[in-house]
Amino acid sequence: MVPVSLYLFLSVVLFSVGVVGVLTRKNAIIIFMSIELMLNAVNLSLITFSRMHGNLDGQLLVFFVMTVAAAEVAVGLAIIIAIFKKKDTVNVDEMNLMKW
């Protein structure tokens, strides 16, 4: 049997890949994909903990996370499309109308 710590390790690796993706990439779609990766890394860890503790709370939360992620995709892509129509780019570096 694969030990619990390996699943958690994979979850940490996936989450870190997601965070690095958000911080370094410039394309809004790819940033968005990285965020989805982070959420799914969390799902993996939740299921692992759920299995470890032997209760279903964690798996329940995973369903909520998936639903919320779907809703977020709908709204997020709509915003990105609206901005692409206006600006012909989804590069976040060019979103610089407002600066402090």
Added chain:
Amino acid sequence: MEIKIPDINWLMASPIVILSIFGMLTLIFGIAKGRHTKKAVFVALLGTLLALVSNFICLFEFWQKTNSTFSEMLTSDYISTGFNFIFLTVTLLSIFVSHKYVQDENLPENEYYGMMLLSAAGMMLMASTTNLVVVFTGLEVMSIALYILAGIKRNELKSLEAALKYFLLGAFASGFFLYGISMLYGATGTLDLKIMAEIVSKNGTEFPMILMVGITFLIVGFGFKVALAPFHVWTPDVYEGASSPVTGFMSVGAKAAGFAAFMRVFDVALISIKTDWIDVLAVLAILTMVIGNILALQQTNFKRLLAYSSITHAGYLLLGIIAGNELSSQAIMFYLFSYAFMNIGAFAIITLVGNKNEQFVNVTDFTGLAKKKPLLAFLLTIFLFSLAGIPPMAGFFGKYFIFSALIKSGATNLAIIGVLNAVVGVYYYLSPIVLVWMKEPNEVEINDTNPMLKFALIISALGTILIGIFPSQVMSFLFQI
């Protein structure tokens, strides 16, 4: 297998249920009557008022004892009813402030009010639960609706840019928040905050690293949502780009909801290991207050000025979380209640002076307002005085209660730093007031034929002053003490 359906107390859930149903009705109403119907606002108004009434009933039904329903998923106590009052007041005032603005800018009325109501329902969900599943769901319901509201002017690049920034950073923060929840669950094996509190206090200091990492992630997630430095970078851009009434709504609503959940997690579930997280929060609070104050000094855009002011206010509120005693939860609620009136009032004036397309939102556009519209100038002065915390306005007592809770908990040093920051903050609130009263008027024209907004202004001003004059009565009403 027989499935037992738990007893459900619908009265307890009624404010949230009513608001959600009416939010959806508002959306459907627009489909039935066309997207630009002028009547959707009344559906939204009716829903908010009904929710307010049902929250009153909840307050008298459930005060002083904690009740829960839906298998412990939903809680009704003085914190939830008090916060629901804040959210409903904010929604009501925002609808009044938005009414003419939405018509002038030709925004889809049903979507605007529908999203506002659904977002408020999400905020209420966040405040009336002790379960992390529901906290997360409420947070996302609120945030997703706010992303849409921020970008509702979809022909304007500024608004879209605000929406994109808010969305990307908000979703990023949700990831951290969720990982924090997951680690707390991993350490304790439960998602219920009350059970978590028992487990944490029983095991004392024997917890693995994972709990500490989880707490750190939760702080990052909450920090983004309530705009604590150094996670505040999105705030000024989003506040500037979104429409003024929306900014007023989300500055108060999202902050109040964030702090409600913050309070439940840290001052309920994790209070027994307070020594482990208090230093981190203290550093964040100091950083937030100082950065908010310093950056506010050099702003020329009024909305950005208020954005940095709201960051500073988040710092004061965080001091309340750090105090973590009975007094502090009441102080935080009192602070947010008064903040709702003064901040929405300030944004209402910006909406009014900003005129079409928000062309006049710079601080200099307010020059000489007193000569043109003395009453408006007077109201703006009230709101800014209150934000600065000058007695006898409501904002003063909000700060007073927070600092006294802090001193009671023994963190006198932090209270002193907080007071010093409040004193520095007065400067940038006073500089627009000087412009308004002491300078000759400019040629900015103010079109103030806007009865709904004026009504909201009067309510906000009355709220700001009356709360300031009768703070103890407001406290005893909110908490039945």
